[in-house]
Structures are given as C-alpha cells and as structure tokens.
Amino acid sequence: MMVDVSAIAAAMPYLLEGLWFTVQITLVGVTGGIVFGSLLAVARLSKNPMVSALATAYVNLMRSIPLILVIFWVFFLVPWAIGWLTQSGRPIAVGASLTIFVTFVLFEAAYYAEIVRAGFRSISPGQYSACEALGLSKFHAYIYILFPQAIRNVLPILLTQTIVLFQDTSLVYVISATDLLGAATKVAQRDGRLVEMYLTVGVIYFVLCYAASQFVKQLQGRLAHGAR
Amino acid sequence: MIEISHVSKSYGSFQVLKGCSASIARGEVVVICGPSGSGKSTLIKTVNGLETIDSGEINVGGFRLAPGVTNVAALRRSVGMVFQSFELFPHLTVLSNVTIAQTKVLKRSRAAAEEKARSLLTRVGLSAHITKHPAQLSGGQQQRVAIARALALDPEVMLFDEPTSALDPEMVNEVLDVMTGLARQGMTMICVTHEMGFARNVANRVLFMDGGEIVETAEAAKFFDVPKSDRAKAFLAKILKH
Numbered sequence: 001m002m003v004d005v006s007a008i009a010a011a012m013p014y015l016l017e018g019l020w021f022t023v024q025i026t027l028v029g030v031t032g033g034i035v036f037g038s039l040l041a042v043a044r045l046s047k048n049p050m051v052s053a054l055a056t057a058y059v060n061l062m063r064s065i066p067l068i069l070v071i072f073w074v075f076f077l078v079p080w081a082i083g084w085l086t087q088s089g090r091p092i093a094v095g096a097s098l099t100i101f102v103t104f105v106l107f108e109a110a111y112y113a114e115i116v117r118a119g120f121r122s123i124s125p126g127q128y129s130a131c132e133a134l135g136l137s138k139f140h141a142y143i144y145i146l147f148p149q150a151i152r153n154v155l156p157i158l159l160t161q162t163i164v165l166f167q168d169t170s171l172v173y174v175i176s177a178t179d180l181l182g183a184a185t186k187v188a189q190r191d192g193r194l195v196e197m198y199l200t201v202g203v204i205y206f207v208l209c210y211a212a213s214q215f216v217k218q219l220q221g222r223l224a225h226g227a228r
Numbered sequence: 229m230i231e232i233s234h235v236s237k238s239y240g241s242f243q244v245l246k247g248c249s250a251s252i253a254r255g256e257v258v259v260i261c262g263p264s265g266s267g268k269s270t271l272i273k274t275v276n277g278l279e280t281i282d283s284g285e286i287n288v289g290g291f292r293l294a295p296g297v298t299n300v301a302a303l304r305r306s307v308g309m310v311f312q313s314f315e316l317f318p319h320l321t322v323l324s325n326v327t328i329a330q331t332k333v334l335k336r337s338r339a340a341a342e343e344k345a346r347s348l349l350t351r352v353g354l355s356a357h358i359t360k361h362p363a364q365l366s367g368g369q370q371q372r373v374a375i376a377r378a379l380a381l382d383p384e385v386m387l388f389d390e391p392t393s394a395l396d397p398e399m400v401n402e403v404l405d406v407m408t409g410l411a412r413q414g415m416t417m418i419c420v421t422h423e424m425g426f427a428r429n430v431a432n433r434v435l436f437m438d439g440g441e442i443v444e445t446a447e448a449a450k451f452f453d454v455p456k457s458d459r460a461k462a463f464l465a466k467i468l469k470h
Binding site: 124126127129130132133134135136137140144145148149152 | 276277278301304305307308309311313315316317318319328329332333377378381
C-alpha cells in the first residue's frame, strides 16, 4: 500500500483546525481544572468536616469513573437537567464545545486537586504558623504564601498531568466533536485515507507530547538544582 | 503588659501546661528555660494564640485570651514572633518577606512598607541582601530577616522561640546581638532559649519550667548564682558543666 503524501497536504488545514480545538480544550481544562481543583484541595484540607467530606466525595467520584462516561453524562444529562430546572418541559441543547469544556474542567479538577493537595502538604507546618503569627488572613496566606509554594513544589507533576489531559482530549470523538483526532477521522472516512490520516495525527501527538515532556524534564532538573 | 494566669493545656491525656502563671512588665526581657519537653515552646505560643489553651486566661496589652476565644487578629498584630526554623517565605525576596504583612495586614502603601523594610533590614545589618531569596542567605542572616519581618508590624511584644537553636555556632552571636539591641531599646521580650549567657546578661528575669510547670521565677543573676529549687539546680548543673 502506498502512502499518498498529497492527501496529507490537502487535509492539513482541516487537521490544524482540529488541533486548534484540541489546544483550546487543553487550555480551558488546565486553567479551569487548576482553579477548581485548588478550591477542592483547600476544601479537602478544611477543618470543617462537612466541607472536606464533600470535596473528598467529589474527587473520589470523578477519579473512579472513566472520562468517556463523564462526557456522555454531561452531553446527554445536562440538557435534560437544564430543561427541568428552567421548567421548559424539554431538554435544552448545550452544544458540543461547551459540553466538552465543562466536562474537562469538572473531570480534570479532581486530578489537579490531588496534585495541589500534595503540594500543600509538602509545605512545612511552620509556614502556616508564620502566616498566622504575622496576622495574615487565611485568604491572604493561601493566595500569597501557601499556594505559590504548593504549585512550585508540584509543577512538574502538574505539567505531566496536562500532557495526559492533552491526549485525553481525543476522547471527544465520541460526541463527534472535531478535535485533532476527530478531524483526522472525518477526512479518513471521507477520502478513504485511514493510514495517512492516523499516521499523521500520531506524529503530531508524539512530537507535541514528547517535546512537552522533555521540557518538564529540564524544568524538574532546574527546580531540583535551583534555589528553593 | 502580659498577664498569664493559671494556664493549662493538654494534648490528649498528656498535660503539657499545668496552671502556669506569670506576669511580664512593659519593657521587660524574660527568658524561659528548662529541659526539653517542659512546655516552654507551648507556653510562648499561647501568648499569640498559636496554641489554644484549655483553661486559664492570658492578657496581652488589654487583649484577653481565654479558652474559646478565636478571633485573635488584633492580638497578632501587636505580638511579633521569631521561630526556631526561621520560616521565611522561600518564594519571596528578603524585601518582600518584610513588606508582605505590612501591606496585607496593616494596609500600608507599598512605598511606606518598603521604606520601613529597608530601614529595619539596615538595622539588622542586611541592607546589601534585600533582593536575594532566603535560600541564598546563611542561617544567621535568615533569622535576622525573620526578626525584621516581625518588627515591621511595630509589635509591642516580641516572642522568640529558640531563635538560635537551628544555627551553626558561629552564627549565634549575630542573632543574639540583634536581640540584645532590641532589648536595650526597651522592647518587651519573651525568649525561649538555651543561651545562658544571653539570659544572664540581657534578661531581667528567668522563668524556669519543668514538667509543664513554672518551677521558679527569679532575677536573671540570682537564678544562675543561687537557684532555689532542686530541679533548677539539677538543670543548671547539667547545662553549665562544660
């Protein structure tokens, strides 16, 4: 079988469009996931047993079900839920992109929460005492003192999780969204170019993820040697 | 200035403080000493509410601390604390370490906070290091930054919890010098320390603790020359042996 390079070239603009959506999902997932995940981490460390139990339950639930199931849930159930909440009597379409963004934030937050929580636990208890002794409010202590240190301590793991997230975005094909893999699948089926398309996106995923993981490796070295 | 009355505290079934009472006047320098595990650190941490108390009461410049009192923000603004392991904020520069509480707690302007920080860092002999991070400083330098950080809030009382115990011997004096200077300027100070030279020469009084009790309170010179209790005699015999 021959690989037709011209078919790859012809499909490239469409693949890049798909890649752009993949990048968008990743960016939204990382940003939203870290923000929501950090709140979950703080909640899990809370002295209030209700707050910490709720956050723990959420994290455990999300980490115990496959991402693909969460995508289905949000895609099929949320329209019904919104329809019911607004009493319109019928499901309200949410749209694939919004579904995907919401899903990835909700799902990835559970993973980021555990990483950030490990970051908080790596800070010496004396830092908490120092914040208290200086009269810093809990909010100020977390924002200016504890969170920056927590993130710094787990930065390589956060970035590695983000690479995993980047790859997991390919699951959105189940609701026919056009991410990088979705775009490749559509071209492959339309033009009968399965080999060309899946090889091409394989190379793109590999190059991007390998480059990113090398970057993380370097950063890890710098953090380990650099001043703490 | 500080009135500690009948303060008790337990961790589970272990009673770490047993009815401690002490009174400290404005401008007085008091050293708390005693064998390890005697409750010294716990007692000093009750004074700014870092450790809660089970019974008794503490008054600091009009602020009343008792079991159940949780809003201690006002108290902490007037009490500075220096820790054994410095606890500088490693991700901030020396200057930011000294300004952060000024701008966030006292709502000072950035310019005013930096001016205050610079003058304090000059006072502790570190004006050349303000842009560095804590990890680039020696232990003694870090502890002097920590003193400046606490002083930046203009506290009425300074608490020192074994400020030189984590230092290499050659760095102990630079920290004690700063503390001595502070004492001479009339700061009210409570110091948990094993530096008996500092206790004898700088402190007005010594509180000797053992087994969670304040066993003896005496003028510094008297405590060393003519300790009253047998436990204090035994303690001094051990630490002054060499």
